[in-house]
Amino acid sequence: MATIVLAEDDVHIMRVVSMWLKQHDHQVFEAPNGKRALELVRSGVCDVLVTDVNMPLMDGIELVKTCAAERLPRLGVVMLTSRCDQADIVDSLQGLRVVFHPKPFSPSRLVKEVDELIKRATTSTPEPCAAR
Amino acid sequence: MLESLTMLAGWVIAAAVGATAGVLVMHVRGRPVRQVCQRLSRVSGDIQADLAQLQLEDTCGQLGAAWNRLIEEVAAARRDLETLQIRQQARETLNNYEMKWFSQLLNQIPYGLITVADDWLITYANAAAERMLGVSEGGLKGRKATDFFAQDLSHISPSAGIAIDQTSELVSSPKLVRMTAVDALSETERAETALLLQDVTQEREREAERSNFLYHVTHELRTPLTNIRAYAETLSEGVLQDPDTLRECYNVIVGETQRLSRLVEDILSLSQMEAGAARIKMDDVNTSRLVRQIVEDMQAQADEKGVELILSMPPKVPTIRGDKERLAVVLTNIVGNAIKYTPGGGRVEVTCAQESSRLHIKVADTGLGIAPQEREKVFEKFYRSTDERVSGLPGTGLGLALAMEIVRTHGGTITLESEVGKGSTFTVVLPIGNLAAIQT
Numbered sequence: 268m269a270t271i272v273l274a275e276d277d278v279h280i281m282r283v284v285s286m287w288l289k290q291h292d293h294q295v296f297e298a299p300n301g302k303r304a305l306e307l308v309r310s311g312v313c314d315v316l317v318t319d320v321n322m323p324l325m326d327g328i329e330l331v332k333t334c335a336a337e338r339l340p341r342l343g344v345v346m347l348t349s350r351c352d353q354a355d356i357v358d359s360l361q362g363l364r365v366v367f368h369p370k371p372f373s374p375s376r377l378v379k380e381v382d383e384l385i386k387r388a389t390t391s392t393p394e395p396c397a398a399r
Numbered sequence: 400m401l402e403s404l405t406m407l408a409g410w411v412i413a414a415a416v417g418a419t420a421g422v423l424v425m426h427v428r429g430r431p432v433r434q435v436c437q438r439l440s441r442v443s444g445d446i447q448a449d450l451a452q453l454q455l456e457d458t459c460g461q462l463g464a465a466w467n468r469l470i471e472e473v474a475a476a477r478r479d480l481e482t483l484q485i486r487q488q489a490r491e492t493l494n495n496y497e498m499k500w501f502s503q504l505l506n507q508i509p510y511g512l513i514t515v516a517d518d519w520l521i522t523y524a525n526a527a528a529e530r531m532l533g534v535s536e537g538g539l540k541g542r543k544a545t546d547f548f549a550q551d552l553s554h555i556s557p558s559a560g561i562a563i564d565q566t567s568e569l570v571s572s573p574k575l576v577r578m579t580a581v582d583a584l585s586e587t588e589r590a591e592t593a594l595l596l597q598d599v600t601q602e603r604e605r606e607a608e609r610s611n612f613l614y615h616v617t618h619e620l621r622t623p624l625t626n627i628r629a630y631a632e633t634l635s636e637g638v639l640q641d642p643d644t645l646r647e648c649y650n651v652i653v654g655e656t657q658r659l660s661r662l663v664e665d666i667l668s669l670s671q672m673e674a675g676a677a678r679i680k681m682d683d684v685n686t687s688r689l690v691r692q693i694v695e696d697m698q699a700q701a702d703e704k705g706v707e708l709i710l711s712m713p714p715k716v717p718t719i720r721g722d723k724e725r726l727a728v729v730l731t732n733i734v735g736n737a738i739k740y741t742p743g744g745g746r747v748e749v750t751c752a753q754e755s756s757r758l759h760i761k762v763a764d765t766g767l768g769i770a771p772q773e774r775e776k777v778f779e780k781f782y783r784s785t786d787e788r789v790s791g792l793p794g795t796g797l798g799l800a801l802a803m804e805i806v807r808t809h810g811g812t813i814t815l816e817s818e819v820g821k822g823s824t825f826t827v828v829l830p831i832g833n834l835a836a837i838q839t
Contacts, residue, residue: 277622279651283629290638321618323786349621371625373632 269314269342269385270294274304274330276322280347284317287374291382301325305333313340315381320348320356328359335363342388345381347372511596512581515557519544528596533571544594546570548578557592566599575600615781616666619795623655623662630655658795665797668728669780672804679722679808686751686758687716689723693730694749697738705743708734711750717831719758725805726829732798733762733813733825739792741766741822753831757811760827768819777815778803802827 271293275281278299285295296312298304302324308316316334320327331344344365348356353367366384368377505512511528513521524532524539532539532547545552550567557563563580581593630648639645671677694710701708719726730749737747745765752759767788769777776782781796783789799813806813810830817823 277626279626279655280622280629283626283633283648283651286633349618370621371628374629375632375636 268292268294269381270296270312271315271317271381272296272298272304272307272313272340274298274301274316274318274322274327275347276300276319280319283374284377287378288317288381291378293381299323301327301330304330308334308339309337314342315345315384316340316343317345317377317381318347320346328356331360331363331365335360343384345377345384347377511576511598512593513539513544513596514591514593515544516591517556517558519552519557522591531574531576531596531598532569544578548576557594558590563592563594573600574598575603612780615796619662619781620659623659626655627652627659662795662797665795665801668725669797669801669804672801672808677725677808679725681720681722683718684721684723684726686719686760687712689726690716690730690749690751690760693727693734697731697734700735701738701747704738704741706738706741707746708738709746709748711748713752715753716751717753717758719809719829719831721809721829722805726809729802729805729813729827730760730762732802733827736794736798737762737764737766737823737825739794740764740789745822756831758829758831760829761824762827763822763824765822768821769815769817769823770819774815774817778813 271288273281273285273288273295275284275297276299281297281299285297288295296307298307300323301318304316304318305325307313316331318327318330322330325333327346327348331346334340334344344363346356346360346365346367347370348367349370353369357367366380368380506526508525509527511531512523512525513528514523515521521539521542521544524534526536529536529539534542547569548565548567549570550565552565552567555563555565557580563578566575566577568575575598577597577599579595579597581595630651633639634645634648634652639648668677690712691710694708698708734747734749741747741764747762747764747766750761750763752761767786769784770786773782773784777784778799780800782800783794783796803813806827806829812828814826814828815823816826
């Protein structure tokens with residue numbers, strides 16, 4: 268089990284992803300925008316950040332960059348993005364340990380991805396941060 | 400050819416003079432010689448002179464015959480020479496005329512054309528090239544073509560010929576110019592390259608707009624698709640037992656499918672309107688009935704939200720010429736937005752009024768209001784307010800763009816007045832087609 272901050276501005280996506288993560292025994296903190304997500308990550312409750320890219324107040328890229336600068340969250344970041352944006356986003360987040368998950372996505376595969384990230388991070392990563 | 404004939408003529412005349420000089424030595428006191436001399440002076444003075452055969456006496460018979468032949472040859476050579484000179488002059492005149500005509504033609508074409516030497520020095524430029532590069536008439540010749548482009552082109556050799564195809568901004572302006580080599584001079588011996596210059600600024604802007612539109616379309620399509628896929632998988636996994644949650648999942652799928660349909664419909668309508676390909680069925684529209692119908696249709700949405708929806712119509716409302724279905728889209732989008740962005744307990748009022756030859760339909764709400772910096776942008780495609788209270792609500796960002804395009808097609812306008820926290824008023828102004836037709 269891990270604590271996950273889920274940053275997503277679409278209520279339906281938020282609801283279904285949250286539902287799946289909880290069913291896999293994760294504790295989920297929901298944030299409708301990047302700013303709220305950053306507050307939650309900074310509060311120390313976050314093992315994994317799952318974030319959308321386009322969000323009000325603070326977008327996913329700025330959120331991830333800010334988190335990386337503060338060596339947060341503990342285990343890693345999953346970014347929900349479109350395939351066509353991925354190359355640009357990967358460039359802008361170069362050097363940061365981020366797993367990209369394309370939209371539209373399968374919630375079961377997303378949960379699997381999160382579980383694998385947690386497994387990898389807890390077994391092989393000595394540094395508790397998203398940034399390398 | 401002309402030169403060789405000139406030489407031949409000169410040589411013949413020189414030979415004739417030489418021969419005559421010999422005769423002079425031999426017959427210095429004889430009459431035939433004097434005759435020859437007289438003829439010589441006549442022939443050399445005027446080639447068109449009478450070339451009647453000389454009647455020489457016996458002692459000079461042979462010389463006379465030879466002389467006559469010589470004279471004929473000289474005359475023929477000079478005639479040829481004159482013909483050639485006339486031809487040469489005609490050719491020069493024609494060439495000059497052609498050059499002038501060609502130069503005028505090149506100055507008329509809308510594309511810039513320059514010729515450059517191997518070091519990029521411009522040897523010719525037409526008027527369009529001068530205008531494009533911002534130089535006055537004759538100001539390009541002798542200057543380096545590469546100096547006008549922001550992109551460094553110095554590594555390219557003009558002799559690369561048809562391989563040149565570069566697009567760059569200009570140094571003096573943000574104009575985007577495409578430079579392509581023309582193969583025309585490769586057949587000639589001139590060590591120059593002709594380059595065609597095209598202002599592609601607008602073309603690139605249109606391309607960027609199209610790409611931007613496609614980018615937004617795909618992004619907007621992705622969210623409902625993500626939801627449909629995620630909720631359908633959730634249902635198919637059979638992990639949910641609670642009937643309320645199951646129903647909610649079905650509702651999301653149905654709602655997102657409708658959203659997807661609306662989005663596709665709006666995108667198609669807007670694209671057709673913008674491309675001028677939309678079929679507009681102009682008819683007499685009973686405005687009173689149309690506005691009443693829209694308000695009635697939106698009543699359920701207003702009630703659900705707890706927003707009071709009021710319709711104020713004067714007793715007489717003029718008919719307008721327009722496409723009823725498309726005007727219904729305009730009013731549905733504007734009234735729908737007003738209800739959506741007005742919190743429960745608020746009010747949306749729809750009023751109609753005739754002002755001279757125009758019909759004003761106002762939709763005023765007591766909603767969130769629109770910040771001054773966003774008032775122009777709300778009519779842009781895919782624009783969604785950064786206000787969290789707005790962006791959190793469902794919307795395609797196409798409704799007002801489509802409404803604006805439809806109203807514009809009808810020769811009308813949409814204006815917006817707004818105050819943050821107090822509300823917004825959208826006014827649709829449409830020309831009245833037939834002032835005589837007033838509905839009650």
